[in-house]
Amino acid sequence: MTQFFDYLILGLTRGSMYALIALGYTLVYGVLQLINFAHSEVFMSGAFGSYIIVHLMVGKGPGTATWEVPFVFIVGVLSGAITAAIIAWLLERVAYRPLRRRGAPKLAFLISAIGASFFLSTLASKLFNSQTSNQFPAFFRNTVLFSIDGAHVRSLELIIIVSALGMMFFLDRLVNTTKLGRSIRAVSEDAPTAALMGINIDKTISRTFVIGGLLGGAAGFLFGLNYDFGFNMGFVPGVKAFAAAVLGGIGNIRGAMLGGLLLGVVENLVNLVPGFNTAWTDVVAFLVLVLVLMFRPTGLLGERLGRAA
């Protein structure tokens, strides 16, 4: 049982990061019917943005007073989120909007996304000396908080899970109860009609990218705290999060949350099966995706693909 809880905690930690990134894919898909393949780089930019700010605040880390830790943490999340939001906003302006204006075919958007993705990761590689193993300053001690049946829950894991769930709850409220959320849903459901209601479609699309960027950037910071990171860090979590979004039903916000958590948990729990080890993690993640799509092509919570008639 100890092992079970160990892997469950690990799965929830990774899964909540997948979920945050997956939301960026699914939100943008909702308003544009487009997979923003550069979103993995938006995530990466969040890690670097927060890294710079946190480094400026605490240097190498030791000597950070206990009372400063929550403050550094909050600034870290915010700086990651804001960096990524700016990148996401620029991405929409530079890589997608001009194509949209000209009524370009979907394939052009895909190529543009891949180009932007290469550009951003290469840029990060140049700026940060191609290092792939950057580490955040050790500004707090990752202590064991409590144990469940012998499985340790560390402060970092708890922070990641709780803050990710908090952000997801906040997004859910935003989308379902605010005017901004309602305009995003209206553009997702029927953009030309949303315009007839007085909604500025361009602005709404921009805001959607920014929201996706905020969540992805926060995930970038959380990921950076937990693992070594570098310019190429976006690829695997990005692909996993994309898979999670599809698993939950692309375009469906709660689906992305569910898909992310589920994917994280399943790919780690598989370690309990005799004969499997961590080398199987990625295989299992995509196997789950394929299996679910075979029986539910629209994903777990997806009602349909494409727009309603």
Next chain:
Amino acid sequence: MTESMLGLVDVEVRYGNIRALKGISFEVGAGEIVALLGANGAGKTTTQKTISGMLRPSAGSITYEGSRIDGIPAHELIGLGICHVPEGRHVFPRMTVAENLEMGAFRFKRVDRTDLEHVLGLFPRLQERYRQVAGTLSGGEQQMLAIGRALMGKPRLLLLDEPSMGLAPLVVQQIFDIVRQINTAGVTVLLVEQNAAQALALANRGYVLETGEIVLTGTGPDLLADDRVRAAYLGEEIAS
């Protein structure tokens, strides 16, 4: 005709190389119900979409309450009191009836309670279905919701595109009665219809469109008596 509210002069609209509207001109007076008639593909929907800003004219001008509005995007035009009920209703299928009605009032800071009560009074069915998701409504209910949603935007000019499409005759009669009520309350209506008899019975005046041009105009009874209109709404080609 009373004071002109909406005026189109030589409006031309292109889809690529195809001229969907070949320079049409007409006017709608304040307080009128004007019907745009014609067969499929004549350009009725294109005309309405151009007025509401969903399409841009390639030539000509559109004047509304004394100022040019062609080229203004749709989301700004609603601020001038032009509300468009598009063809095929286009309610937001995954939002509830309540949310759809609130969407109609999106341009305002908050929903006007009196408007909401007025709309629910006109369409008691919407009251019954208030918390239901719009995608599950019947066609007639969706049409009512689409009209109700437009009314939430406090229209001065209401563009109605084929409100009778696919509905049972009884429901169509209900909806046309309500359109008359809306008009009596002071809203100018530009109605696009294939159902010429019913539309002309309601409208003060009508225009007949054929392949992007206006071929006939007159008052309701005049047009109803016209052989070419009779031929058209029986589904035959209009002799031109």
